[in-house]
Amino acid sequence: MPILEAQALTKTFRRPDKDSGFKGAVRHLMQRKYKNYTAVDGIDLSIEAGESVAYVGPNGAGKSTTVKLLTGILRPSEGTVRVMGRDPHVERIANAHDIGVLFGQRTQLWWDLPVEESLKLLKHMYGVSDADYKRRIERFDELLDLNEFMPALARTLSLGQRMRADLACALIHDPKMVYLDEPTIGLDISVKDRLRAFLRELVNDGTTLLLTSHDLADIEEVCERIVVIDKGAVAYDGSIERLKAHYITTKAVNLYLEGAANVPELAEKFPDYEWTAGEAPSEVVVTYESNRFTTAEVLGSLTAQLSPRDLSLSEPSIEDVIRRLYAGELTK
Numbered sequence: 572m573p574i575l576e577a578q579a580l581t582k583t584f585r586r587p588d589k590d591s592g593f594k595g596a597v598r599h600l601m602q603r604k605y606k607n608y609t610a611v612d613g614i615d616l617s618i619e620a621g622e623s624v625a626y627v628g629p630n631g632a633g634k635s636t637t638v639k640l641l642t643g644i645l646r647p648s649e650g651t652v653r654v655m656g657r658d659p660h661v662e663r664i665a666n667a668h669d670i671g672v673l674f675g676q677r678t679q680l681w682w683d684l685p686v687e688e689s690l691k692l693l694k695h696m697y698g699v700s701d702a703d704y705k706r707r708i709e710r711f712d713e714l715l716d717l718n719e720f721m722p723a724l725a726r727t728l729s730l731g732q733r734m735r736a737d738l739a740c741a742l743i744h745d746p747k748m749v750y751l752d753e754p755t756i757g758l759d760i761s762v763k764d765r766l767r768a769f770l771r772e773l774v775n776d777g778t779t780l781l782l783t784s785h786d787l788a789d790i791e792e793v794c795e796r797i798v799v800i801d802k803g804a805v806a807y808d809g810s811i812e813r814l815k816a817h818y819i820t821t822k823a824v825n826l827y828l829e830g831a832a833n834v835p836e837l838a839e840k841f842p843d844y845e846w847t848a849g850e851a852p853s854e855v856v857v858t859y860e861s862n863r864f865t866t867a868e869v870l871g872s873l874t875a876q877l878s879p880r881d882l883s884l885s886e887p888s889i890e891d892v893i894r895r896l897y898a899g900e901l902t903k
């Protein structure tokens with residue numbers, strides 16, 4: 572049985588329907604009108620225990636709203652969610668013992684308390700034993716260097732410290748299902764690396780993870796499955812490997828020639844490849860279909876006939892693929 576199952580999950584918000592500007596605001600005051608806005612539109616999602624799932628989409632696609640529905644913060648307008656067999660909104664308290672949640676833009680630390688006191692309060696709230704608490708804090712310290720700021724007041728922490736402390740808070744009761752909404756937002760690269768390593772450990776230990784992030788490196792390093800949503804609906808659901816294999820069908824070579832590149836002439840000479848001008852006059856980008864030609868073949872023919880000064884290889888990144896999925900250029 573899946574640990575999480577959502578069927579036809581839908582959330583509609585009632586929003587003020589007003590014209591822009593001052594006049595619109597005044598008119599809205601006199602005569603209030605509202606219209607419905609569907610932020611999550613019939614999502615089906617099934618997650619098995621131990622899976623690490625990335626939940627991505629452009630701004631406003633409905634990611635945070637979905638996480639709020641899955642965690643029971645919001646009630647669906649239509650459709651159902653079950654987490655370990657429970658309705659997370661109706662059985663919020665029982666559900667809270669089995670899930671961990673982090674919203675990167677918010678904190679669950681008590682602002683005026685030392686980090687350690689927030690963690691102890693959560694320990695009591697969740698009924699964590701002294702032995703388990705000690706063991707988990709030691710482990711978080713090993714991976715996240717918690718002791719560096721345990722005595723500090725939450726409001727004095729840097730963003731990276733705050734996020735590490737919040738992760739410890741979200742995981743202190745050893746939840747089976749963890750939701751992380753933008754856990755690396757605003758962090759510098761070294762803290763990001765550290766958090767990703769920590770999340771990989773978490774997944775290796777069998778925790779089920781749903782991660783939303785705009786940083787695709789988080790996703791590639793931590794998750795095996797990716798669900799892409801756009802305008803509240805699922806645009807892709809499958810493994811990251813399949814996404815790459817299915818959509819990344821071209822590769823490119825940047826050639827740096829001795830003189831200026833004559834793109835039309837080159838395109839005529841090598842019609843099997845696509846030729847575009849590079850940034851410098853002597854640079855040209857050659858794109859080829861990776862299922863038709865091997866890189867060795869392409870490089871062999873190009874270097875033999877053009878004697879480039881230098882070259883570099885590239886393949887479209889997962890960013891490109893996802894951007895094209897968002898733009899509706901690719902089908903599921």
Ligand SMILES: Nc1ncnc2c1ncn2[C@@H]1O[C@H](COP(=O)(O)OP(=O)(O)OP(=O)(O)O)[C@@H](O)[C@H]1O
Pocket residue numbers: 584585586608610628629630631632633634635636637
């Ligand atoms: N409480 C609310 N009332 C009205 N509209 C809302 C509410 N919460 C979210 N929305 C709208 O629903 C849509 C989806 O918002 P949501 O925060 O889920 O998007 P998101 O994918 O998480 O975006 P981002 O990547 O920018 O965080 C947005 O248009 C947002 O304005």
